[in-house]
């Protein structure tokens with residue numbers, strides 16, 4: 170309810186919003202203004218910077234805003250559920266709201282990170298984007314989810330790890346800003362899968378043995394011959410379907426794919442670092458978010474991680490972070506070194 | 517960037533959608549439109565749509581991640597590329613998207629319209 174909105178959310182109305190409230194009579198617009206949100210149907214694909222609503226001023230509490238594009242492609246669309254409000258009854262809206270909460274919780278409770286920018290940035294999501302739209306993406310400021318076509322894909326909010334994957338793109342943008350091409354792009358993708366999977370494991374309180382290490386389970390309809398979009402444990406085995414084709418992910422540098430498609434294979438070669446993380450986590454046992462996840466998080470926020478980092482650079486940094494935090498001859502450092510060695514990234 | 521070349525019966529238009537939260541080899545294969553199978557009016561319409569995608573294309577890559585793009589090209593019968601454009605899916609007119617969908621159906625049925 171409105172009373173539990175983060176304090177800042179209603180205190181600082183930007184001037185343009187005050188103008189709108191003054192000039193507009195509709196309840197709908199007043200409602201939008203109450204949440205200090207920009208609702209501008211003219212922005213079909215936002216090119217420039219848009220002023221975001223006030224985030225959360227209280228560390229430990231998220232500021233979530235879930236919109237509906239109502240099958241259009243305007244962002245952010247109509248506000249349906251703000252922070253602290255009750256279930257809307259719309260499954261996509263409520264899944265997004267709870268998924269953002271679960272993601273905020275992992276980053277806050279385990280890594281003490283206060284939202285995307287560690288400064289309480291608003292968690293903005295739009296669902297029902299487009300018609301039969303079978304994708305989810307991060308637009309540089311917010312998350313966007315389609316309903317799927319119903320033929321091959323269900324709605325994209327169904328998979329908590331995909332929600333968390335998109336939010337993690339925001340985190341990376343505010344940290345190393347790994348260039349979205351080639352190996353740095355594949356690292357960007359892999360980090361989103363890693364934290365996507367960790368959010369789901371954390372939510373389900375799973376140990377490394379209990380987790381399925383799949384990304385996007387539940388997204389495919391029953392017509393698809395496949396389990397998920399990707400498998401971190403066994404890259405290249407997630408699906409093999411007449412229409413979708415076969416999961417193209419390699420699980421070792423020997424099978425690294427050189428291609429111009431997919432921004433130089435960012436969703437393809439991410440299988441290699443994904444498996445390195447999985448091997449590390451399995452070697453350490455217990456909860457993957459505790460030690461393996463901590464080492465990867467330390468590396469994600471490491472100032473030495475440059476925009477154009479390649480696999481060996483990233484691997485070396487994870488090893489260095491493992492040694493710094495746990496010791497040079499620790500079980501953790503050994504697990505990390507062995508993980509990268511087994512996928513052919515470190516000797 | 518430049519406008520697409522005029523489409524003649526000898527032209528082949530390739531439409532490929534790629535990117536997104538996962539790479540699906542089956543969905544990102546190029547789909548071909550053999551202009552010989554279409555009337556002059558249809559070719560003019562297709563040219564207008566390609567041209568419209570060209571004018572909607574931004575100079576810079578859209579920010580963010582997991583976005584989809586369309587790769588559009590015009591080739592002659594020998595497969596020589598005459599024109600190439602990669603554009604964010606938001607810049608692709610709905611009608612051109614329909615051509616892309618249609619091209620898939622043709623490939624499945626293996627028959628010309």
Ligand SMILES: [Zn+2]
Nearest residue numbers: 358361581582
């Ligand atoms: Zn991604």
